[in-house]
Amino acid sequence: MAEPRRPRPTTPGTGGAQGPTVKQQRDARRQxxxxxxxxxxxxAKRNRVLGIAAAGVAGVAVLGLVVTYVxxxxxxxxxxxxxxxxxxxxxxDLTANHVAGxxxxxxxxxxxxxxxxxxxxxxxYSEPVPDExxxxxxxxxxxxxxxxxxxxxxxxxxxxxxxxxxxxxxxSPYPGMETPMAVSAWGAQLTFDEVxxxxxxxxxxxxxxxxxxxxxGAACTGGIDGPGRLS
Amino acid sequence: xxxxxxxxxxxxxxxxxxxxxxxVAIGRLSSPTAVVPGTDSVEAGFSRDMQVxxxxxxxxxxxxxxRTDDPEVRTMAYDIATAQAQQAGQMFAWLQVWGVxxxxxxxxxxxxTRPTLDGDFAGHEHGATGEPSGGASTxxxxxxxxxxxxxxxxxxLRLLGQLDGVEAERLWLELMIAHHRGGVEMAEAVEARTRDxxxxxxxxxxxxxxxxxxxxxxxxxxxxx
Numbered sequence: 001m002a003e004p005r006r007p008r009p010t011t012p013g014t015g016g017a018q019g020p021t022v023k024q025q026r027d028a029r030r031q032x033x034x035x036x037x038x039x040x041x042x043x044a045k046r047n048r049v050l051g052i053a054a055a056g057v058a059g060v061a062v063l064g065l066v067v068t069y070v071x072x073x074x075x076x077x078x079x080x081x082x083x084x085x086x087x088x089x090x091x092x093d094l095t096a097n098h099v100a101g102x103x104x105x106x107x108x109x110x111x112x113x114x115x116x117x118x119x120x121x122x123x124x125y126s127e128p129v130p131d132e133x134x135x136x137x138x139x140x141x142x143x144x145x146x147x148x149x150x151x152x153x154x155x156x157x158x159x160x161x162x163x164x165x166x167x168x169x170x171x172s173p174y175p176g177m178e179t180p181m182a183v184s185a186w187g188a189q190l191t192f193d194e195v196x197x198x199x200x201x202x203x204x205x206x207x208x209x210x211x212x213x214x215x216x217g218a219a220c221t222g223g224i225d226g227p228g229r230l231s
Numbered sequence: 232x233x234x235x236x237x238x239x240x241x242x243x244x245x246x247x248x249x250x251x252x253x254x255v256a257i258g259r260l261s262s263p264t265a266v267v268p269g270t271d272s273v274e275a276g277f278s279r280d281m282q283v284x285x286x287x288x289x290x291x292x293x294x295x296x297x298r299t300d301d302p303e304v305r306t307m308a309y310d311i312a313t314a315q316a317q318q319a320g321q322m323f324a325w326l327q328v329w330g331v332x333x334x335x336x337x338x339x340x341x342x343x344t345r346p347t348l349d350g351d352f353a354g355h356e357h358g359a360t361g362e363p364s365g366g367a368s369t370x371x372x373x374x375x376x377x378x379x380x381x382x383x384x385x386x387x388l389r390l391l392g393q394l395d396g397v398e399a400e401r402l403w404l405e406l407m408i409a410h411h412r413g414g415v416e417m418a419e420a421v422e423a424r425t426r427d428x429x430x431x432x433x434x435x436x437x438x439x440x441x442x443x444x445x446x447x448x449x450x451x452x453x454x455x456x
Contacts, residue, residue, distance in 0.1 A: 056241035063251075063252055079331070080330075080333075165334065165335075166283070206334075209323070219293075221289075221290040
């Protein structure tokens with residue numbers, strides 16, 4: 001901080017009485033300089049503290065982002081239990097006895113309960129299938145798509161058949177349903193008007209081969225064919 | 232708070248953050264099995280597709296037992312049906328433990344189109360013993376949505392249910408040999424793409440058993456031709 005050299009007074013002591021002496025002038029200048037220096041130092045210190053604080057905050061923010069990324073960047077998960085299927089109805093305390101003959105189910109189409117000893121082969125059917133055999137499929141973890149032929153178009157039937165999973169699913173007409181279409185699993189049912197309703201896909205993701213069913217993964221082949229099996 | 236104390240606090244926070252990041256990174260990078268496979272993972276895709284594949288082997292094998300009295304074929308079919316039903320159950324349970332749906336999140340075979348751990352795409356990871364696929368092709372051996380290798384068609388199954396005796400035996404052996412070859416291909420594909428020890432162990436068992444059963448069934452088929 002070299003300061004330009006001040007010109008020396010050439011005639012020391014002159015003009016003494018009229019103004020401040022040279023010594024006084026020199027003192028005043030020194031005080032001024034000192035004050036300026038202190039102000040400068042205080043400012044520098046403040047800037048340094050602010051700088052460190054800002055760097056610290058920025059650093060923590062960056063590290064926080066990195067930690068968040070590392071912790072959450074794993075494979076995407078989709079816990080079936082956390083899927084909310086809009087409009088789904090669920091049913092508890094279903095019995096699962098093997099019985100002969102017909103069963104009077106409380107739901108239409110049924111969502112579980114007592115059923116026939118032999119299950120029905122999963123697949124696409126063009127004719128109504130027996131409730132008692134289809135319910136056995138639900139027990140094995142299948143989902144059952146039903147439609148009322150009087151309330152849906154051919155296109156909707158095709159779309160429904162295309163949407164149904166290749167295994168562990170039954171698609172069949174069910175005349176007299178209250179709604180155009182429904183999909184049922186053991187203890188759960190969703191009714192819908194449009195095949196592309198996102199709740200339908202959610203239902204399949206949550207309930208297909210779900211452990212909600214008593215025996216998910218038990219055979220859906222090697223049983224009996226219902227009438228009008230297409231595939 | 233004085234400036235020096237502020238500096239100290241900032242330094243402590245930064246140090247803690249660095250330790251956390253480094254620790255988490257080391258933990259994740261050094262122990263891949265600590266990361267549970269997600270719904271779109273190779274492991275989940277394999278577990279879903281191989282269940283479907285195994286379920287058909289069970290179906291065919293139970294079917295042929297109803298179509299023939301031949302003890303050799305009935306024993307082999309019993310062995311395959313019970314073993315593959317048990318293995319399908321293992322894969323079902325993995326998906327449950329991993330907390331992902333049994334329902335596929337992607338078209339079948341999508342996991343087999345993913346790059347291998349070596350960074351290769353093509354399905355020739357097992358010594359390129361398969362049929363020539365047009366020279367040094369880098370294209371994936373499969374595309375998402377493809378049927379799984381070795382699956383029998385609905386017509387084959389229907390026919391199997393109508394044949395009797397040695398005719399049923401021959402068709403079942405032909406279908407089952409192709410089915411096992413496809414199963415081995417899928418097991419090799421997952422071996423090339425996962426570090427999960429449970430998945431690797433089951434895949435290795437499938438390859439060993441199904442390779443030996445293919446050889447045995449080829450002999451059985453020759454005896455019946």
